[in-house]
Amino acid sequence: MDDFNHNNNNMTPESRGDEHKESQQPTMEQPATETQYSEPRTPYQTPVQxxxxxxxxxxxxxxxxxxxxxxxxxxxxxxxxxxxxxxxxxxxxxxxxxxxxxxxxxxxxxxxxxxxxxxxxxxxxxxxxxxxxxxxxxxxxxxxxxxxxxxxxxxxxxxxxxxxxxxxxxxxxxxxxxxxxxxxxxxxxxxxxxxxxxxxxxxxxxxxxxxxxxxxxxxxxxxxxxxxxxxxxxxxxxxxxxxxxxxxxxxxxxxxxxxxxxxxxxxxxxxxxxxxxxxxxxxxxxxxxxxxxxxxxxxxxxxxxxxxxxxxxxxxxxxxxxxxxxxxxxxxxxxxxxxxxxxxxxxxxxxxxxxxxAGRPSIGISGYNVESADGSISGVQVQTIDSRAKAASEGLQVGDVIIAVNGTPTPTMDDINEIKEDMKAGDKLTLTVYRISTGKTLNLTVTLTDAHDLEGDDPAAQSSQNSQSSQYGNGGSQYQNPFSYFGW
The missing domain is CATH 2.40.10.120 (Thrombin, subunit H)
Incomplete structure (x- = not known):
């Protein structure tokens, strides 16, 4: 599994605010609807069609x-x-x-x-x-x-x-x-x-x-x-x-x-x-x-x-x-x-x-580029995490918004991939994430997984619809953007 975007909007906020402190829940612009999605993105701008x-x-x-x-x-x-x-x-x-x-x-x-x-x-x-x-x-x-x-x-x-x-x-x-x-x-x-x-x-x-x-x-x-x-x-x-x-x-x-x-x-x-x-x-x-x-x-x-x-x-x-x-x-x-x-x-x-x-790095996630309406939060919302990826057991959660990697702001998946470009499997990244469920910003250290180990389907995969609705209490089988549930 490679890391990729489902939405590649080019968002450049005028101000991201202090991303490393506790923050109030800003109002987030909705990601594009499914018909508006650009091609999903993977490391080094590689598509998953x-x-x-x-x-x-x-x-x-x-x-x-x-x-x-x-x-x-x-x-x-x-x-x-x-x-x-x-x-x-x-x-x-x-x-x-x-x-x-x-x-x-x-x-x-x-x-x-x-x-x-x-x-x-x-x-x-x-x-x-x-x-x-x-x-x-x-x-x-x-x-x-x-x-x-x-x-x-x-x-x-x-x-x-x-x-x-x-x-x-x-x-x-x-x-x-x-x-x-x-x-x-x-x-x-x-x-x-x-x-x-x-x-x-x-x-x-x-x-x-x-x-x-x-x-x-x-x-x-x-x-x-x-x-x-x-x-x-x-x-x-x-x-x-x-x-x-x-x-x-x-x-x-x-x-x-x-x-x-x-x-x-x-x-x-x-x-x-x-x-x-x-x-x-x-x-x-x-x-x-x-x-x-x-x-x-x-x-x-x-x-x-x-x-x-x-x-x-x-x-x-x-x-x-x-x-x-x-x-x-x-x-x-x-x-x-x-x-x-x-x-x-x-x-x-x-x-x-x-x-x-061998040795190509992957976090093992898919996600959307998102931005809050006031520009204070801009990053990649994690949609799925491959159960075989080390990040799955190292604290990253579906719904987290990755706003920085190794201290560098990452408003898009391309920015995350650029940092990963000269790294290899086994290296560690510090992800700064905004956790919607708590309204807090925290730092997580995750280990990059060899992309070859993530090829094929995740054996423990659940549909994004079920996992998202279960985690955020939206109910039903249709995918619902958690930002709407939390006022984003």
């Missing part, structure tokens, strides 16, 4: 990709630690959004595929022993006869070098078959791709650049970063990609993408362009991802493939593109996005070692 959103997206495939449902739907885990902080993110939604449409570039349609994400994935944990890791390389020594100081290696040299390391990934679900791309990271058959390429897969096949096919096992997936690792058992040694340092990229330098746009029939297609921007914070359905922007053509089927620098090193995993469909008649060209390999390395290494990303 609202049911109404899922229903809508299941009816409308997007961008010619085979995924009718948002492939990054309900978040499983937050993104890895030390996410760089940048300016305001570009908010771009999937499917039918008025402003624009950012599409995952994975999975060209083969036959008729509706990616439901609820298939029985074929997964296996890596065995203990010597396991490969992503190795980042410095700028290589280049042959001056084939290298241009400004443009780098010739395109044909880059293709010869990298193409043998790029594969097509064919995923079969109960609803159909779709394909994406992948990057060979080790000679013994570990392959990086996107989570949304293999999400819900019952079986996965990998096709090499020479058309050889192997059955693949899903070693691990990470929905938060949209990364996955596959493993094949090749007859011969595979050609592993050379990985570069994505932190060294500069806007304006040449870049190439190799993948399977449109499906396996267009496998190992190379496109070229420039690095358009680095550290671009892009919001996809309320999920903030820090990506590399490029004008190298990225199309459905490219997902999981390689973004390559001018030295022939893989510096990103291609994942998304900006579509013109949201602009009506307006034209949008050359806006593709890739996951930086420096970000992917941490996740991929964890997936190979554990099958999941």
């Amino acid at each position: 609202h049911p109404a959103y899922h229903q809508a997206t299941q009816q409308q495939p997007y961008g010619g990709a085979p995924y009718a449902q948002d492939p990054m739907g309900a978040a499983q885990q937050p993104q890895p630690p030390k996410k760089k902080k940048h300016g305001k993110a570009i908010a771009i939604g999937l499917g039918g959004v008025a402003a624009a449409c950012l599409l995952f570039a994975g999975g060209a349609l083969i036959g008729h595929m509706v990616y439901t994400g609820d298939g029985n994935a074929v997964k296996a944990s890596a065995q203990a022993g010597d396991l490969p890791t992503v190795q980042l390389n410095e700028t290589p020594n280049l042959d001056p006869d084939n290298y241009d100081v400004v443009n780098g290696l010739a395109g044909e040299e880059i293709y010869k070098k990298v193409s043998p390391s790029i594969v097509s990934v064919i995923a079969t679900t109960a609803s159909g078959v779709g394909s994406g791309s992948g990057v060979i990271m080790s000679e013994d058959g570990y392959i990086i791709t996107n989570n949304h390429v293999v999400e819900g897969a019952q079986s996965v096949t990998v096709q090499l650049s020479d058309s050889t096919q192997y059955d693949a096992t899903i070693i691990g997936t990470d929905e938060q970063t949209d990364l996955a690792v596959l493993k094949v058992e090749p007859k011969d040694t595979l050609t592993a990609a050379e990985f570069g340092d994505s932190d060294e990229l500069q806007p304006g330098e040449y870049a190439y993408a190799i993948g399977s746009p449109g499906g396996v029939q267009f496998a190992n297609t190379i496109t070229g362009g420039r690095i358009s921007a680095i550290n671009r914070d892009v919001t996809i359905n309320d999920r903030v991802m820090t990506l590399i922007q490029t004008d190298a053509s990225i199309n459905p089927g490219n997902s999981g493939g390689a973004l390559i620098n001018k030295y022939g090193q893989v510096v990103g995993i291609t994942s998304a593109k900006l579509s013109s469909s949201g602009f009506g008649e307006a034209s949008v060209e050359g806006m593709g996005f890739a996951i930086p390999i420096n970000t992917a390395k941490e996740v991929v290494d964890e997936l190979i070692a554990n099958g999941y990303v």
Whole structure:
């Protein structure tokens, strides 16, 4: 279970008053009604999709990709630690959004595929022993006869070098078959791709650049970063990609993408362009991802493939593109996005070692952003607490309003998540909460739980309607906001 908002109103009170002293019960503005809720929020701005959103997206495939449902739907885990902080993110939604449409570039349609994400994935944990890791390389020594100081290696040299390391990934679900791309990271058959390429897969096949096919096992997936690792058992040694340092990229330098746009029939297609921007914070359905922007053509089927620098090193995993469909008649060209390999390395290494990303922190709550009418209290009202979370036994209660974490005011869940961003499971937080039932402010010390331990349904969960009405004596089975009961 991840920590998330059910209401993301942007509330900035002029004065919060003295939050650490006993206070009278102010009059609280009501949270938005259910139809007004924004997408629920999780750590690092990761969405747990609202049911109404899922229903809508299941009816409308997007961008010619085979995924009718948002492939990054309900978040499983937050993104890895030390996410760089940048300016305001570009908010771009999937499917039918008025402003624009950012599409995952994975999975060209083969036959008729509706990616439901609820298939029985074929997964296996890596065995203990010597396991490969992503190795980042410095700028290589280049042959001056084939290298241009400004443009780098010739395109044909880059293709010869990298193409043998790029594969097509064919995923079969109960609803159909779709394909994406992948990057060979080790000679013994570990392959990086996107989570949304293999999400819900019952079986996965990998096709090499020479058309050889192997059955693949899903070693691990990470929905938060949209990364996955596959493993094949090749007859011969595979050609592993050379990985570069994505932190060294500069806007304006040449870049190439190799993948399977449109499906396996267009496998190992190379496109070229420039690095358009680095550290671009892009919001996809309320999920903030820090990506590399490029004008190298990225199309459905490219997902999981390689973004390559001018030295022939893989510096990103291609994942998304900006579509013109949201602009009506307006034209949008050359806006593709890739996951930086420096970000992917941490996740991929964890997936190979554990099958999941360990150590991500979670309080184990869901809640609403709320504010009192006079602005004296502003914070996150706890709606649910997962019984498996340590906070459940450390004094936090449903209905508490978290107004500060470690002494820093937290008027929204995003503010709480920002503080948690550089922490890990097992660390302790001091939560300053306003307890509605007593009208007092108190400090609680809670221990962050590994988000992996909170995956799936809470075995002791009760409906929020019953737990809320029972605690606050409202009666009935319908959820009633406790603020109304206490005059908030």
